[in-house]
Each structure stands twice: as C-alpha cells, then as structure tokens.
Amino acid sequence: MEKVTVRSFLDMKRKGRKIVMITAYDYPTAKIVDEAGVDGILVGDSVGMVLLGYDSTLKVTMEDMLHHVKAVSRANPRALVVADMPFMSYEPSNRDALENAAKFIRAGAEAVKLEGGVEIVDRVEALVKAGIPVMGHIGLNPQRIYTIGGYRYRGRTEDEAARLVEDALALEEAGAFSIVIELVYAEVAREITRRLNIPTIGIGAGPYCDGQIIVYHDIMGLTPYKLSFVKRYVELYDVMKNAVSSYVSEVREGIFPGEGFYKSMDKDVLKRFMERIEGKDG
C-alpha cells in the first residue's frame, strides 16, 4: 500500500472516498491504527487531557507535543502524520509559527494542524509558502474555549453558521490542504464540504464531511467521560482494569508467577551454589 500524502487527501475527496483519521500519541498506538488502515494520524493536543492529566489543551507545550510526535513517527506509518500546534505556538507571529512547525517536521510530522479561521490565514499562508502542509481546524476550537464560552456546538445561528463558511473558504484560499470541522451542526458542515475543493474531516459534525477523525482513547472506551458524538467500539477501561485486578490478586495469592513464568537453575549448578553460600554462611 502506498504512503498517504497530502495529495492523497485531495485525490480521495475527488474520488468520493471517505478519509479516515484518528489520534495517536505513542509508538504502539501508531502501529495499531496504521495496521488497521487509517489514512491519517493526528498527534493531537488532546494528549494533554487524555494522557497527561491536564484540565484543558491550553496547558500543552511544544515539548509535550514533540515528545509524542517523535514517538508516533518512529512507527513509520503509512498514514499521513499530522502534528497539532499547541496553544501560543503559532499565534504570536509568523516567525513563531514557522519555527515551531519546522520543529514538528524535523521530528517526523508531515503536516501541522492549526486552530482558527479568518484570523489565522496569515500563519497558514506563511507555512504553506515555506513548504509545510497545513490542516485547518474550525468549529469548536478547544484552544479558544474561554472566548467561545465552553465546549458547545458551533453554527447554531445563521450568523455563526455563515462565519464558519467564511472561515473555511479563507483557509482554503490561504492554502490549507484540508480542514477539521469540530462540533458543528451537520447541515453547516455539509454546506462547507460542498463549497470546498479541499477535504473536510469531521468530528461531531455529522456524516456529510469528506472524512472523519476521532480520539482513539474515546472509541476504545478508555476515557471516563462519554461524549454524545463518540461511538465506543469497546470498553477497554473495564477490560484493562479487570486485567490489573487479576494480576493484583494473583500476586497476593501466590498464583503469579506460577510454573512456566520463571526459570529454575540446573540441578548440579544449584547444588554447588547452595554448598558455596551455605559454606560461606557457616
């Protein structure tokens, strides 16, 4: 199977083939999702809440992200690897955006994702000009949670919906190769998707987008909270907790490590060993 590139994303939209993306933050997960056949892996700043215990993505740093981008890219996936630019790594200036995006590319990412619409077109243009592919991200932008006023669906009113269309068109015009649409009313996502030549990747944005993205830990049932737009394909939290509980009780009861889980010495070596240490003790 051929390596997925940003061009493949555009081809998939042209051919009407759904694009499948998922998050991964580490080497084994990148291997699993790649072998399962996803087209794109996002090393999302959701890592902050999902793995690092932060209460929002605003606390995620470049150092946090680079650590995880390197781990994912070591898996050498066939899927396109996209690095999420964390809060304040691109907002201050084009120079910040370029320097930080370059760090991700050197760490193994093949594209970067930036949250925002019309207000970040300068950054997108600068990155694309420098040869760094950019994925946009509109709708709910968790890095702007304080101005949005909470994790709520976007595009409820016609004004808000029309602004989202403007954002999407501006990002396409600036050179983005695709756009994530998060937590947006389905019809708004549909109209954006119809108007763009680049693919839209939805999360909580309904079925009309060109592709879907989801947080791996959410569909695996590894997060304690349940989100309305997430289908949990397995309840791994319980499966994993039960496995650890079994380990705990087997160690306490002397069942593990039982026969087959340890090695015994050769009898003659054991005899000489015992003679030596008992001789020493005596």
Ligand code: KIV
């Ligand atoms: O950080 C992330 O995982 C994301 C997805 C939810 C799109 O931005």
